[in-house]
Amino acid sequence: LPSTPRMSGYLTGLPTELLLLISRDLSDGSLGSLAISCRGLNLVLQSDLDARLTPTVAKEILLPACASGKFNTVLKVISPPYNVSATLPVILPSGRVNTPLQEAVTHCHRDVAEILLSHGADPNYRCEYYQNEPLAFLAAYNQDWDTMHLLLDHGVDINAEYFFNGLPETLIHSACNVGDLEKAQIFVACGANIEQQGIYGDALCHAVKGRHPAVVAFLLGAGANPNARANLVTGWLPATPPGPTTGPVLLLALDLAIPGNLWDCQSEFDYPWRGVSFTPWRGMPLDPAQRDVIALLLAFGAETDSTWTVIRNHLHVLAESAGQRDEDMYVKEIEDMLHEAQKVSSHVREQYAL
Numbered sequence: 607l608p609s610t611p612r613m614s615g616y617l618t619g620l621p622t623e624l625l626l627l628i629s630r631d632l633s634d635g636s637l638g639s640l641a642i643s644c645r646g647l648n649l650v651l652q653s654d655l656d657a658r659l660t661p662t663v664a665k666e667i668l669l670p671a672c673a674s675g676k677f678n679t680v681l682k683v684i685s686p687p688y689n690v691s692a693t694l695p696v697i698l699p700s701g702r703v704n705t706p707l708q709e710a711v712t713h714c715h716r717d718v719a720e721i722l723l724s725h726g727a728d729p730n731y732r733c734e735y736y737q738n739e740p741l742a743f744l745a746a747y748n749q750d751w752d753t754m755h756l757l758l759d760h761g762v763d764i765n766a767e768y769f770f771n772g773l774p775e776t777l778i779h780s781a782c783n784v785g786d787l788e789k790a791q792i793f794v795a796c797g798a799n800i801e802q803q804g805i806y807g808d809a810l811c812h813a814v815k816g817r818h819p820a821v822v823a824f825l826l827g828a829g830a831n832p833n834a835r836a837n838l839v840t841g842w843l844p845a846t847p848p849g850p851t852t853g854p855v856l857l858l859a860l861d862l863a864i865p866g867n868l869w870d871c872q873s874e875f876d877y878p879w880r881g882v883s884f885t886p887w888r889g890m891p892l893d894p895a896q897r898d899v900i901a902l903l904l905a906f907g908a909e910t911d912s913t914w915t916v917i918r919n920h921l922h923v924l925a926e927s928a929g930q931r932d933e934d935m936y937v938k939e940i941e942d943m944l945h946e947a948q949k950v951s952s953h954v955r956e957q958y959a960l
Contacts, residue, residue, distance in 0.1 A: 746792075779805070815858055860943060
């Protein structure tokens, strides 16, 4: 029996006697799901459910009870005499593996999550059918900070790695990738390591790659290194001759076309056997967000010498990848980019309230 809000609404309007007659024809699992779908139905059907509740039925209704935030039902089935495990993963009919705690966290039920944790639920369980993220990621994604703090209080490592598309990432990297300043601030306040390495390098490198000046300003103010090393190539494609693979974060901010960089391809369909085509390089005029990111790095002491060293060591392949046959013109355009950013670096701190 589907237990939807609309179905629950229809049934709550029926006389109690008729509801009890209907309940006799329901399976144990359907009766349990129906009883926890609505407080009104729960009051009517609870006596019938109690009479039929067995350890097997209790196990069947634990996950939907956690998803629905039915604290009393969850507490009942994980306590004697039913003692349904709050720790063991459950294999769903779809083949996915889930846990009661994951259901509670996913649906933002902190009180249910807390009682499950007190009964031994594993706060470090990973979500197998997502990207193997920690449960704290789901809470943060929902902006359910109370539940996230609850998980952290129970030993979840805020710096635990998970793998996004096969590449390592953490909560702080995720926030910096998308430019979510609020999440970045909360994660750092909770102990996130801004120097931990991810796909592009440390947290600053991720914010720079995404061109998120507000997050860049926050990280620099929190002590991030403006001369951090960045990964310039994050997905390998054949390139001859090869370009630089790492360099100063300022080089990442310039967003030069790097030979062999999978993420510089025009689309996901540009595979080596189809011929690699790269996104045309955009130098001047600078995008305002890119200009501010470069300006912030310069304002916090980013060194240009090390950036120019990498560029000059790979000048030919970089200019060629950018579609510039004249290397001198290519160098001049990069100089103009830095000069344009330098002009606003004196007041960029004020702009981002640093």
